[in-house]
Amino acid sequence: MKKFVALFITMFFVVSMAVVAQPASAAKYSELEEGGVIMQAFYWDVPGGGIWWDTIRSKIPEWYEAGISAIWIPPASKGMSGGYSMGYDPYDFFDLGEYNQKGTIETRFGSKQELINMINTAHAYGIKVIADIVINHRAGGDLEWNPFVGDYTWTDFSKVASGKYTANYLDFHPNEVKCCDEGTFGGFPDIAHEKSWDQHWLWASDESYAAYLRSIGVDAWRFDYVKGYGAWVVKDWLNWWGGWAVGEYWDTNVDALLNWAYSSGAKVFDFPLYYKMDEAFDNKNIPALVSALQNGQTVVSRDPFKAVTFVANHDTDIIWNKYLAYAFILTYEGQPVIFYRDYEEWLNKDRLNNLIWIHDHLAGGSTSIVYYDSDEMIFVRNGYGSKPGLITYINLGSSKVGRWVYVPKFAGACIHEYTGNLGGWVDKYVYSSGWVYLEAPAYDPANGQYGYSVWSYCGVG
Template sequence: MAEENKIPTEENATMLQAFEWYIPDDHTHWKRLARDIEKYRDIGITALWIPPPCKASSPSGNGYDIYDLWDLGEFDQKGSVPTKWGDKDDLVRLAHNAEKAGVLLYADAVLNHKAAADETERCRVAEVDPENRTRFISDEYEIDGWLGFTFSGRGDKYSSMKWHWEHFSGTDYNAENNKTAIYKILGDFKSWAQSVDNEKGNFDYLMFADIDHSHPDVKKDINDWGIWIAELLSLRGFRFDAVKHFSEEYLKEFITQLKTNVNEDFFFVGEFWKDSLSDMLGYLDRLDGHKFSLFDAPLVYNFSEASKTESFDLRAIFDGTLVQARPISAVTLVMNHDTQPHQALEAPIEGFFKPIAYGLILLRQEGYPCVFWGDLEGISGEYKEEPSCGGQLSDIILARKLYAYGEQDDYFDYPTCLGWVRRGAWDRLNGCAVIVSNAGPGEKRMFVGEEHKGEIWTDVLGWEQGEVHIGEDGNADFKCPATSMAIWVNKDAPGRDQFGKFKPGKGILQGVV
């Protein structure tokens, strides 16, 4: 086939989780992202996963303590007009800048629960065993639950629905006696959702006021919201929080509504956080036909274990992971806001291993990699941390953008040192050779192709000094430092002058102009 008739190779897709838990609650984060969107695009970020944009229970809430879906920082509710991240105008401006820069926007959708109700309401309940929510541990009785949501600051703008006890399936607090428990709300057609994870008997209930997605008014309001926010912000996808805790059947309906009314090619990824490949595959099978992805939790735990285990056998790093079993459905990651230090699902990864882990998700064919803001820009607040990878994570992302294309040849023949080669594509001729070691200095003889004979390759990170001369047979000996990595590319390859230009941490440290 003539080259002019070949399909151009698309640029590699890379997602940025554009927040971390401890970003200051100065209500200017949307401005930071809008200001820096082109900077991220230049290093190879093609999509931003933004935090929950809806009004939380307080001006400091990250949005997972969600109060009002329809308030994007527009109304004076729960102590402020803006959310922690900023006001609606700033969010719309971010969406505009992202679209202009060619960066896709994915919003974090928290559809499992609501928090910070405006009023208590009397309702019938029975307490259930926290370790087995299918087992009642009390008789039926009435409580005063925080279950009335009137949205007085917003009124009826965008949605006239007010939420009451019948729109929820459970709650965790009785205001009558200040008792905390898991209360199953009782009434006609009331039950826990059945299409949820079976941990703890039935894992429908997670926190706050648990939404009953079987109620027709609930379904209509959330479906309408999904279409509204997707069109308002020109969204190209959603990240769904806590999917193992709410109805799979309802999620299918929500997805169908978006594909039918907004965009058939919407991207959907769920947070099904469980170190169980079989459960993850079962979930994906049940959502078959909805083009759904999951974050690869088992891979994160493998990275954590590998970083803490001396001479861990790197050949097993992908064992039991989603990216190995079903790469088309895997969003790969190293850390997120839940697993970062001092969070509930903390999965510590030693600093030396971060570049190795990012190399394994960014420079290989399989999976859709998601970079964590805290690793790229640093972590703020009481638990402040500098950007990972010696401040050069951006260079690993850039190497993915420029060189990680084409066939992949693996050299997984030694327990503490792995190598692989990306052979390039017809219109992206400069591939790369990657080598990682979790022990002493690494070295592998790898084949990059006879078409590269006589070329001189160097490490784009600058961590391994020296040059490699590609032999007449297309082979060469590639090295990396101890407990580190190297990314070898032709020293004359286009784009080599772009490395080292990204300055991490500035999004927080320099404030917003």
């Protein structure tokens, strides 16, 4: 069955490559650092059988055409669960699907060569690859006597098939150095990052795990569960290897998130914004979102250059009114991530492509919120560089709405509605005083109605 599926994917990929000519480009390589849109290229329990790297590879041409600048891939190393593992239970960091251990040669996602082929294809399209880095813990070791706990623990990693980064109880907490670090996860052995042996094999040498990922083409890093170890680990990793990076610090304490971001040198997922969007768009409480933005209770409102924004991911998916949430993050400040299943399965792909285009061509500069109530929100992006700025009008109501708003940035200009949600080609002229009457459609995606409009200067693109 796997061979049949792999053959189908290969045929589809060849056809896709024929339809979408490979660009000569490294054009998108700069866009990740400049806030380009990221695709989370997996979800929890993606199909097994070793087809996922090929699946991602087959979609890259279309994602390139949509304007995606980078793909975030799942943890690539062999996990304790072998072919069933999603990679968050790392056993042998240096087995990317090439050694027969834990009941399989390939990982759940495929072979090392299929991984490399996928990365090479992404690079051919100027798309960067973000590796998911799981270094808080290890899993799947053998039992050994551990004098620091007075019992047997699953901390013997002397039998890893790669022969690299063997470990024992001294490489985990508690040990002779200290009892613990910032946190543990799932009862798995907690890696002692302060030990030089562990640093050497994880990042601090040319034979490290980081070096190995670099050697196959990984460009950037997403660090899992960074609450579990010191920010200095990520900082030192980036001092060694550089590259764009983001950490998963799952918390709503903005001060804690930003302290971690500044200490590590990485960006951070904006969990406070995520929960405020749920409150706003699912519970018709836009004032709560606006209050959070105006009072510095989100990462994006405190430091948008540190904020990676999202609507759903492989761990959490609580927002139901996703179109409005995507309209928000793809036109507001911060660096947005699109969830694979939203794009490929659950939402209208054309609508998301339109918002990606708007993000890439219009959404620049600082933000001013010019109107809000329980159902409506209107904000202006003031433009920066090649991106002229925009006006986003979000409507949670079941009826079309319109308002006079003061937008002096666009005074005297022709502005165009760039989503088509108002039923076709719509232009407006802003009075020289800065006032204009704007409209937003009703929100009812079941009937093809999307409760947002986006405006910018006529003739862009």
